[in-house]
Amino acid sequence: MSIEVDYRFPPGIEAQRQAKVIAVGQTAGTWDDRFVHREDSLKRHLAEVVSVETDEQGYSIARVRFPELNVENDIASLLTMIFGKYSLAGAAKVVGVHLPQTYGRMPKVGITGIRERVGVRDRPLIMAIYKPALGLSAEDHAAILEQVADAGLDIIKDDEIMGDLAVAPTLKRLEACRRVLDEVKAKTGRTVLYAVNVTGTADKLIEKARLLVREGANALLLNVLTYGFSVLEALAADPEINVPIFAHPAFAGAMCASADTGLAYSVVLGTLMAHGGADAVLYPAHYGSLPFDLQEEQKIRDNLRSRNVFPVPSAGIHPGIVPKAIADYGKDVILNAGTGIMEHPDGAAAGVRAFFEALERLQNGRSFELETLPAGALRRAIEKWGKL
Amino acid sequence: MSIEVDYRFPPGIEAQRQAKVIAVGQTAGTWDDRFVHREDSLKRHLAEVVSVETDEQGYSIARVRFPELNVENDIASLLTMIFGKYSLAGAAKVVGVHLPQTYGRMPKVGITGIRERVGVRDRPLIMAIYKPALGLSAEDHAAILEQVADAGLDIIKDDEIMGDLAVAPTLKRLEACRRVLDEVKAKTGRTVLYAVNVTGTADKLIEKARLLVREGANALLLNVLTYGFSVLEALAADPEINVPIFAHPAFAGAMCASADTGLAYSVVLGTLMAHGGADAVLYPAHYGSLPFDLQEEQKIRDNLRSRNVFPVPSAGIHPGIVPKAIADYGKDVILNAGTGIMEHPDGAAAGVRAFFEALERLQNGRSFELETLPAGALRRAIEKWGKL
Incomplete structure (x- = not known):
């Protein structure tokens, strides 16, 4: 089995030559007469350039095929090989990583397992984020949870910056x-x-x-990109961690936001997360509060689902986006809102109810125009946040 | 104690406004009347904008001061706070991170400890990299080591892409x-x-x-950026790991090579490595085979040394750069060469000897012009690779 990687070079870069530099420099390198006795072994570790295509704007995409025997069936050794030293070499962006189905790991819980655990098979799941992010006590968190859980919420998560802090230690929360x-x-x-x-x-x-x-946590949140893929994989492989792992995209922009360097969001938040063992992955929705590309979002969704990983479009999600989200995703999606639930004008419980009203209204084919909405949580949400 | 971070925004970005977005959005966020009873606690977690300065080209640098109580005295929680979600928000680059001296950890071994272990107090250390990178057996590695160690080498390291592979398992090597x-x-x-x-x-x-x-390794190499800072910190904190940790910069370009997004190399390879517990850090020399900025190299050097971490300028290092390297670094530097030792025309041992000849010649104030060099390893190296 082999690993194929697509590198995009901007105009002015000799793509064929750079692809060759990658194929050799990121694998066995060169050797001289002293290693003739190892030539067969050395050759087995070399990568090869599969194709180079240049578009009308002068951007080239080179595909390089790496031998799987160079890496350890994990994400960290993969990244070191495909973009370790070469990431420092100049303008090149990794826009596609094509792995064997067996590379890395499948989620332990995934879409099917999360649905089983919450007992919901036939609709999108609704997820909330604790807000304010920092400064509340453990009891404050419990009080918020009481409101939203009673209103029918499926999942809640900590804010990603809420660590194990004196104000609300993790175990106390x-x-x-x-x-x-x-x-x-x-x-x-x-x-x-x-x-x-x-x-x-x-x-x-x-x-x-x-x-x-052991103390009853039924899901975990991990900032995979600041702690490391090797940590995600350790948790995913651990038989004691028999709960879904929600992967947060914090720091993804540091390695994906540049046009001509780094990696595509769909590689990092799609392919790598899906082969790293995440059960659900958060990322920006293209119509949300962060700038995000529709095509990248669609690739992430498809990369994740192809391995039974739940897509969680996030950031700026509120009840008014439900028709758009469901048009994009169908039912296998987790709609994740922070302020879009917590700052509903009538409180967090109303925020949750607004999402369920929206799902029901959509199911029944009813309009979301403000004047058609009955008094209630959804109307109040759309008065505040509008609709798409 | 507080943490101060410098964000650089390109022309056209409202820096004052974005700095405020960071100070609030990356900490407690906003809250409404329901949390008035927690106002004192919430306020303690907010960051504040210290200054915003705009240069003649329209680039702005905003300094934001974060409370240390938001983070866990480690690099991962720091990155999540200062550039987690915000990294996805648009054009902004983290160009400076100013941490309290006590933040994170000091190296266990560092410059002084590495010098003690190799018993060399008064000169730069010479380090080699096994080449070819992949495909040799464990015994091939030993044979190479024999040559270079006999020639006086101080340190050798695996290539960063050499993992725990069937061709030469780590423990066998x-x-x-x-x-x-x-x-x-x-x-x-x-x-x-x-x-x-x-x-x-x-x-x-x-x-x-x-x-x-336990089996006798006297140093470790870690690809910190593909495995995660949390792994570096775990190794650095582990009392059983009483050997120096060499941090490799593989993948640094993915988060540092862009002009207007990501983080500066001097932050990632300087500040963060130095507070993360690395004992020695590799990075490109500005005159080497990778494009690198002189000022960033100097900042890395100074950030590392300020915490007793050994700077290891690398990539394209060969005996001809010794005068330049020593002018830049003085004696507290590790000169690290792969092909610049291994592909010396007379073999790897001659590659090592060429470095020592260069150090001695420099010490004695002699010229490096080819015609002045006596026959020998240095002359042969400079015939092949030239001099700076």
Whole structure:
């Protein structure tokens, strides 16, 4: 099996020559007469240039095929090989990574497992983010959860910058919120997932994740790009971590926002996350509050779903975008809102209800024009945030 | 204590407004009347804009001061806060990170400890990289080591893409090379360091690092940016890992090569490595084979040395650059060459000798002009690679 990578070079770069530099320089390199006795072995590690195509604007895409035996079936060794030293060499962007189906790992829980756990098979899931992000106590978190869980929320997550801080230590947040989750379960039979942000140096983070799961955490949130893909993979491979891992895109822009360097968002948040073991991946929706390209969003969605990973378009999501989101995604999507739930004019519970009203209204083929909306949570949300 | 971060915005961006977005959006966020009872706590987590300055070209630098209580004294939580979501927001580059001296960790070994271990106090250290990078057996590695160690080399390292591969498993490479290191020690009393590339998913990587040290590894190499700063920090904090950690810059270009997005090389390879616990850090020399900015190189050097971390300018290093390198660095530098040692026309041992001849010639104030050089390794090197 082989690994094929597409590199895009801007006009003025000799793409054929650079592709060859990659194929040799990022693998065995060159050798002289002293290593003739190892020539067969050395050759097996070389990559080869498959194709180079140049478009009308002068951008070239070169495809390079790497031997799988150079890497360790993980994302970190893959990145080191395909774009380690070469990332420092000049203008080139990794716009596609084509891996064997067996490369890396599949999600342990994924779309089907998350649906089973929350007991919802036939509609999009609704997810909220605790806001304000920092400064509330563990009990404040529990109080918020009580409101949104009662209103029918499926999943809640910490803000990505909420670490293990004195103001609300991770285990205390879990304990306080776990009581609410248990009450909801007892009262309604519903399982609500709380993705707890797991942080720390790699060894401590893995230990903490195991402790959180033992203490009742039913989902985890990981900032994969600031902690490292190797940490995601360790959690994904760990039999004790039998809960879904939600991957957050924090820091993705540092490696993806540039036109001519770094990697495409669809590679990092799509392909690599999907082969790294994430169960659900957050990323910006193209009509949200962050600038994002529609095609990249579609590729992420498709890359994730092809491996049973839940797509979670985020950032600036509110009830008014439901028709657009469902047109783009159908039902296998998690709609994730922070302020779009928490800052509903009538409170967070109304924020959740507004999403469900929107789903129902859409199901029934009804209009979202403001004047057609009955009084209630959805109308109030659309008065505040508008609709797409 | 506080953390100050400099963001550079290109012309056309409202820097004052964006700095405020960062100060609020990357910390507590906004809140409404429902959280008045937590106002004091929430305010303590907010960042503030310290200054915004715009130059004649229209580039602005905004300094934002973050409370240290928002983060966990590590690099991953720091990156999530200062550039997590905001990295996806548009054109902005992190060009400076100013941390309290106590933030993160100091190297366990560092410049002074590496000098003690190799027993060299008063000159630059000479380091080689195994080449070809992939495809040689463990015994091939030992044979190469024998040549270069006999010639007086101080340190050798794996190529960064050499993982734990069937062709030469990591432990086998160590075992084969360890025998050579022991022989050199017995024969000459000299300690030669071999920085073994440590790889794998985070949990396995940390276990492997401990095993390697137990089996006699006297240095480690880590691709910090593909495996994660949280892995570097775990190794650095581990009392069993009592050997220097050499940090490799593979993948740095993915987050640093863009003019207007990502982070400056001096932040990632200087400040963050120096507070993350690396003992020595590799990065491109500005006159080497990779494009690199002189000022960024100087900042990296100074950021590293300010915390006793060894600077290792690399890529395209050969004996002819010694006068330039020593003018830039003085003696506290590790000169690291791959092909510049391994592909010396008279073999790798001659490559090492050429570096020592160059150091001695420089010490004695002699010319490096080809016609003035006596026959020998240095002359042969400069015939092949020239001089600066």
